[in-house]
Amino acid sequence: MQKLDMTVIGGGLVGASIAWGLARSGILPLVLDGADLDFRASRANFGLVWVQRKGLHAPHYALWSDKSAKIWPMMAETLSEDSGIDVGLIQQGAFTFALSEEELESFRADMECVAAETAGRGPAFKVLNRSQTRHCVPQVGPDVVGSVYSPADGHVNALRLFHALHVAMQRRGVQYRPNHKVTSIQPVADGFVLQGGGFSILSRKIVLAAGLGNKRLAPMVGLVCPLTRSKGHVLVTEKCKPFVSCLSATIRQTDEGGIMIGDSEETDNSNIASSSAISAVLASRAIRILPDLQNLNVVRIWTGFRVKTADGVPIYDHSARHPGAFLVACHSGVTLAANHSLIVAPQIAASKLGEDLSLFSAGRFSC
Known part of the structure; x- marks a missing residue:
C-alpha cells in the first residue's frame, strides 16, 4: 500500500x-x-x-466572493509565472440586463439587500435606467429597460x-x-x-x-x-471579431472570439443531453439583449451539473x-x-x- x-x-x-x-x-x-x-x-x-448578487442573505459569502475577486489579479500573475499560461483575466466590470421594470426592480432590491447585510462592505454597484444603459452599451436592444453595473466583475478563459x-x-x-x-x-x-x-x-x-x-x-x-441538482446549458457561437463591448452574467465574448450564452437551471433533470427548447429560450433572450447576435451561428451546445450546495x-x-x-x-x-x-x-x-x-x-x- x-x-x-x-x-x-x-x-x-x-x-x-x-x-x-x-x-x-x-x-x-x-x-x-x-x-x-x-x-x-x-x-x-x-x-x-x-460578485453581483452573490451572497443574498449570506453576507459572509458576499464578502468572501468580493475578496476573491480582488485578489484574482495576484493569482493570475502568480499562476502565469508557475505555468507560463495567460488565463485571459479581464476585470472591467459587468452588467446584469433587465428586460422588464419588474426584473430591474428585483435586481435593485437584491443588490441593496446585499449592501445592507454587509454594512456597506459589499461590492460597489450602480442601477442604470434605459438611456444610461444604452449610453454604456450602445448595442443593447429596445427591450432592455435598464441594468445593474458592478465594476468588480470579470471573466477568464475557463x-x-x-x-x-x-x-x-x-x-x-x-x-x-x-x-x-x-x-x-x-x-x-x-x-x-x-x-x-x-x-x-x-x-x-x-x-x-x-x-x-x-x-x-x-x-x-x-x-x-448536501447538494441540490442544478443543470445548466451553455451555447457557443462561431468566432467573430470583438463586438460585444460588455460582460454580463448571461452573455460573454471570449478572448478567442466565440460568444457564450447561458444561465439556465434545471433542478429535476439528471440527463446530460441538451434541450432544444431551453437552448431556444436562452438564444431568444440573448438576442433581445444584443440583437446583433442573431447574425451568428451557434456551433456548440453543452450541459453540465453545478456543484451547488443545499x-x-x-x-x-x-x-x-x-x-x-x-x-x-x-x-x-x-x-x-x-x-x-x-x-x-x-x-x-x-x-x-x-x-x-x-x-x-x-x-x-x-x-
Whole structure:
C-alpha cells in the first residue's frame, strides 16, 4: 500500500486550485481524479469572476466572493509565472440586463439587500435606467429597460485556467492520477485508506474536492455535503471579431472570439443531453439583449451539473471525528479559485481552517 502525507480527491478547478496552493505552501499532494466522461462542472462553467448578487442573505459569502475577486489579479500573475499560461483575466466590470421594470426592480432590491447585510462592505454597484444603459452599451436592444453595473466583475478563459492550474501544480511536484475514482475511504489510526479500482493508498491527510462526488464521500469521514441538482446549458457561437463591448452574467465574448450564452437551471433533470427548447429560450433572450447576435451561428451546445450546495453557499469543513479530513464544495470554482489557492490551501497545509471559514461549515444544516 502506498503511503502519502496528503491526497486531494478531485482534479477539477477546485481540487487543482487547492493542490497548486498546497504545493506553493510546501506540501506536495497526490491528486486522484475521475474519468474524462464523469460529470465535471469544470468543463461546463461560464468562466466568470462574479460578485453581483452573490451572497443574498449570506453576507459572509458576499464578502468572501468580493475578496476573491480582488485578489484574482495576484493569482493570475502568480499562476502565469508557475505555468507560463495567460488565463485571459479581464476585470472591467459587468452588467446584469433587465428586460422588464419588474426584473430591474428585483435586481435593485437584491443588490441593496446585499449592501445592507454587509454594512456597506459589499461590492460597489450602480442601477442604470434605459438611456444610461444604452449610453454604456450602445448595442443593447429596445427591450432592455435598464441594468445593474458592478465594476468588480470579470471573466477568464475557463479551459485555459483549468489547464494552467494542472501545469502549475505538476511543475511544482504534485502527482496527478486520472482514472482513479475513489470508491471507499476508511479512517484508520494513522490516516485514511483510499480505495478504488485497482489501487489502495494510505494518506495521513485528505481533501475532498470531488464536486458532486463529495456528497457520497463526505459521510465516510464524518462530514456531510448536501447538494441540490442544478443543470445548466451553455451555447457557443462561431468566432467573430470583438463586438460585444460588455460582460454580463448571461452573455460573454471570449478572448478567442466565440460568444457564450447561458444561465439556465434545471433542478429535476439528471440527463446530460441538451434541450432544444431551453437552448431556444436562452438564444431568444440573448438576442433581445444584443440583437446583433442573431447574425451568428451557434456551433456548440453543452450541459453540465453545478456543484451547488443545499443553500447555494460554499462548504469548507474539517472533520472533528476524523481530524485530517477536509472538505471543499462550491459552484463558484472560477470566482473562488483565488481564495482557494491563496487562502484556503495554506490553511489546510497548516491543518487548521481559519475562524472566518467557520460560518461555511456544513454544520449549519443541522441547526
